[in-house]
Amino acid sequence: MRRVVIIGAGLTGLSAAYHLRQLRVEADVLERETRPGGACRTTSRNGFHFDLTGHLLHLARPESQKLLREIGIRNALRSHRRRAGIALAGCVTPYPIQINTYRLPREIRRDCLLGFIEAHLGKADSDTQPRNFLEWVLSRFGDGFARHFFIPYNRKLYCTDPAELTTEWVGRYVPRPDLADVVDGSLGLYRKRVGYNATFLYPREGGIQLLADAIAATFPPVRLSCAVRSLHLGAKEAVLESGEVVPWDALVMTAPLSHLAAMTADLPAAGRAAAARLRAVAVVNLNLGVRGPAPRREHWLYVPEERFPFYRVGIPSNHGAVAPPGCHTLSVEVSLPAGAATASGLRERCLEGLMELGLLRDAADVVTVDEVHLDPAYVIFDAARPEAVSTLRDAYRAAGVALAGRWAEWKYSTMEDALWDGATVARRLAG
Numbered sequence: 399m400r401r402v403v404i405i406g407a408g409l410t411g412l413s414a415a416y417h418l419r420q421l422r423v424e425a426d427v428l429e430r431e432t433r434p435g436g437a438c439r440t441t442s443r444n445g446f447h448f449d450l451t452g453h454l455l456h457l458a459r460p461e462s463q464k465l466l467r468e469i470g471i472r473n474a475l476r477s478h479r480r481r482a483g484i485a486l487a488g489c490v491t492p493y494p495i496q497i498n499t500y501r502l503p504r505e506i507r508r509d510c511l512l513g514f515i516e517a518h519l520g521k522a523d524s525d526t527q528p529r530n531f532l533e534w535v536l537s538r539f540g541d542g543f544a545r546h547f548f549i550p551y552n553r554k555l556y557c558t559d560p561a562e563l564t565t566e567w568v569g570r571y572v573p574r575p576d577l578a579d580v581v582d583g584s585l586g587l588y589r590k591r592v593g594y595n596a597t598f599l600y601p602r603e604g605g606i607q608l609l610a611d612a613i614a615a616t617f618p619p620v621r622l623s624c625a626v627r628s629l630h631l632g633a634k635e636a637v638l639e640s641g642e643v644v645p646w647d648a649l650v651m652t653a654p655l656s657h658l659a660a661m662t663a664d665l666p667a668a669g670r671a672a673a674a675r676l677r678a679v680a681v682v683n684l685n686l687g688v689r690g691p692a693p694r695r696e697h698w699l700y701v702p703e704e705r706f707p708f709y710r711v712g713i714p715s716n717h718g719a720v721a722p723p724g725c726h727t728l729s730v731e732v733s734l735p736a737g738a739a740t741a742s743g744l745r746e747r748c749l750e751g752l753m754e755l756g757l758l759r760d761a762a763d764v765v766t767v768d769e770v771h772l773d774p775a776y777v778i779f780d781a782a783r784p785e786a787v788s789t790l791r792d793a794y795r796a797a798g799v800a801l802a803g804r805w806a807e808w809k810y811s812t813m814e815d816a817l818w819d820g821a822t823v824a825r826r827l828a829g
């Protein structure tokens with residue numbers, strides 16, 4: 399019988415093992431950490447439950463609901479209607495900004511509206527295609543939205559000039575309203591909820607770990623604390639940190655493509671050159687357990703202005719029972735170039751920024767801090783990415799290695815996508 403090995407027990411690897419089992423193929427799942435879940439893990443301390451970073455389940459496919467029922471957690475999840483905002487110029491207006499400028503200062507509202515109208519009129523005269531994300535934003539939303547939100551927010555998130563980004567990733571993630579919607583939005587008349595994240599599910603108790611644990615419980619135990627040190631494509635072997643050699647006939651890789659290339663002993667030179675062109679940012683997430691009631695009702699806020707170090711602040715206790723009575727939680731996300739060390743004083747600057755935004759009354763109210771580094775966190779979609787990824791994908795496919803999931807495929811995707819990336823690779827392997 400063929401030996402199938404899966405590296406990584408994040409949602410992609412767990413889903414691959416789950417679906418392989420349904421197709422009567424057993425797989426060995428190797429995971430470096432002490433718990434399954436990958437980026438969707440939760441740590442608990444002093445009565446607080448902190449997801450590594452905020453993880454809300456946005457489901458678009460009916461099969462996903464079926465999967466939740468099969469693993470027995472559908473009723474343990476509660477459905478929420480998004481309450482998200484944008485903190486800008488001392489105001490908070492609902493997300494997405496394109497259809498919600500009405501709570502912003504009049505000057506910003508005017509810039510956004512006028513810019514959108516000019517872009518709208520300009521579109522009719524122009525048949526040139528935008529060459530990058532910056533041009534795309536300017537041509538779709540105009541100068542005002544670009545200047546006040548899209549440029550500073552994306553520069554902060556990707557630590558990159560928006561002119562260096564491509565538009566491959568925007569698809570379902572950036573809502574594209576028409577002129578009437580934008581005008582309605584400037585007057586506070588737009589009422590519909592838009593975007594892939596308009597609703598979400600979240601565990602009634604504890605954090606998002608519930609999902610990974612429930613999938614992992616359906617097949618033989620994941621081999622935890624089992625880090626793969628090197629891969630040998632010719633010999634079809636993985637060598638673990640312990641020195642153990644694990645042979646495979648088929649391998650599913652869900653660890654980041656950049657790490658995979660670094661650990662592959664016999665990767666062809668073209669693959670190594672391609673790996674050197676992959677770019678990403680890391681995220682430092684400060685999970686704060688804070689005394690007192692939550693400062694606002696939103697589930698999360700986007701923070702585009704440059705003077706704040708963070709690009710987003712979540713208030714997870716507004717959608718989950720994740721804090722002890724009388725307390726709430728904040729999740730403060732900061733981007734930095736992949737591989738970079740955290741700047742000194744970052745935590746203090748974050749606390750100051752939270753106080754300026756009215757999200758924290760006093761630093762002394764913070765009773766617990768849990769600092770998480772995700773590296774890589776967001777892949778940078780630049781001009782070099784498509785060819786670099788396809789070169790690597792071909793090299794690994796030739797050696798019987800399937801790349802699956804957000805970081806192995808070097809893309810932007812959600813938990814639901816991870817579940818279906820795992821299912822897809824399982825079906826392919828099982829023939």
Ligand SMILES: Cc1cc2nc3c(=O)[nH]c(=O)nc-3n(C[C@H](O)[C@H](O)[C@H](O)COP(=O)(O)OP(=O)(O)OC[C@H]3O[C@@H](n4cnc5c(N)ncnc54)[C@H](O)[C@@H]3O)c2cc1C
Pocket residue numbers: 405406407408409410411428429430431434435436437438451452453454455456624625626627652653654657681731772775776802803804805806811812813814815816
């Ligand atoms: C800041 C942030 C916020 C997000 N928020 C949301 C959200 O709200 N909703 C949503 O749907 N999605 C969200 N996502 C996306 C979501 O996290 C991913 O789509 C999903 O977790 C990808 O799962 P994965 O299994 O592909 O990767 P991972 O979860 O990274 O799993 C890979 C696994 O491989 C293991 N591994 C790595 N190297 C080795 C090795 N050498 N040996 C053994 N094991 C190894 C890792 O420990 C890990 O467990 C967010 C992502 C980020 C970065």
